Amino acid sequence: MTMNKHLAALYVVAACILGCKESPVSNSKEKGAAPPPTTDTMMTVTDNIEPTQVASWQSFEQFEGKYVAETGMLGREPLKSRIKALLATESPSFAERFDVTPPVELENDILYNQGCRRHYCGGDEAALAIDMRRDVIYIGIAVNGTVKMFSERNDSAFPEKLLRWKLKFPSLN
Numbered sequence: 001m002t003m004n005k006h007l008a009a010l011y012v013v014a015a016c017i018l019g020c021k022e023s024p025v026s027n028s029k030e031k032g033a034a035p036p037p038t039t040d041t042m043m044t045v046t047d048n049i050e051p052t053q054v055a056s057w058q059s060f061e062q063f064e065g066k067y068v069a070e071t072g073m074l075g076r077e078p079l080k081s082r083i084k085a086l087l088a089t090e091s092p093s094f095a096e097r098f099d100v101t102p103p104v105e106l107e108n109d110i111l112y113n114q115g116c117r118r119h120y121c122g123g124d125e126a127a128l129a130i131d132m133r134r135d136v137i138y139i140g141i142a143v144n145g146t147v148k149m150f151s152e153r154n155d156s157a158f159p160e161k162l163l164r165w166k167l168k169f170p171s172l173n
Contacts, residue, residue, distance in 0.1 A: 057111065057130060057132035057135070058132075060073065060076075060079070060111055060130070060132070061106060061111075061132075063104045063106075063111070064103075064104055064105065064106040064111075065103045065104065066103055066104055067101055067102075067103055067104070068098055068101045068104065068113055068115065069098075069101065071104075073104065073113075074095065074098060074128075079130070079137070082137055082152065083128075083137065083139070086137060086139060086150050086151075086152055087139065087141075087150060090141060090148070090150075093126075093141055093143065094126050094139060094141050096117055097115055097116055097117055097124055097125055097126035097141065097142075098113075098115035098126060098128075099115060099116065099117050099118045100115055100116050100117075100118050100121065101113055101114065101115035102114070105161070107161075109131065109132045109133040110129055110130065110131055110132070110159045110161065111128075111129070111130040111132060112127070112128065112129045112130075112159065112161045112162070113127070113128050114126065114127035114128070114165055115127075122145075122168075123142065123143075123144050123145045124142060124143060124144065125141075125142040125165075125168075126139065126140065126141045126142065127139070127140040127161075127162055127165040127166075129158070129159040129161060129162040131159060134155075136151065136152050136153060136155050137151070137152050138150070138151045138152075138155070138158050138159060138162050139151070140162055140165060140166055142168075142169050145169050145170075146169070147166050147169050149162075149166065
């Protein structure tokens with residue numbers, strides 16, 4: 001019986017050696033065989049991708065029903081810097097038209113407010129709409145009744161409330 005154990009062990013070792021033996025390199029001229037690559041396909045890329053963090057508008061939902069002046073909403077980030085980037089030199093004109101405002105409205109993920117310069121309502125006004133779902137800011141500025149519309153990413157899908165606000169000024173309609 002001891003001889004059978006030695007013989008069985010020898011078969012197992014031989015099977016392992018034969019099973020672990022590398023197969024010979026196939027000839028690339030064989031039918032259907034792909035030629036080896038001429039260059040290294042695992043090249044490193046020097047491109048650095050840095051993700052941009054999209055600020056959540058969820059914190060702005062707390063402004064619903066409140067006045068812009070009491071909340072400081074226009075001075076809060078990310079709104080403050082995005083308004084400045086969108087309007088550039090028109091930014092001060094926009095801010096001064098939020099002197100008198102109704103409470104902020106929130107409907108269907110659109111945060112909306114409008115305002116005017118004290119004693120100049122009807123001619124010098126501004127409106128702001130933030131599509132919180134699509135992360136796009138829209139602004140309208142009326143100077144002496146002439147309206148300019150602005151939007152991030154050149155988006156032309158202005159929210160309905162902003163379009164209705166624009167209709168108040170007959171110079172462009």
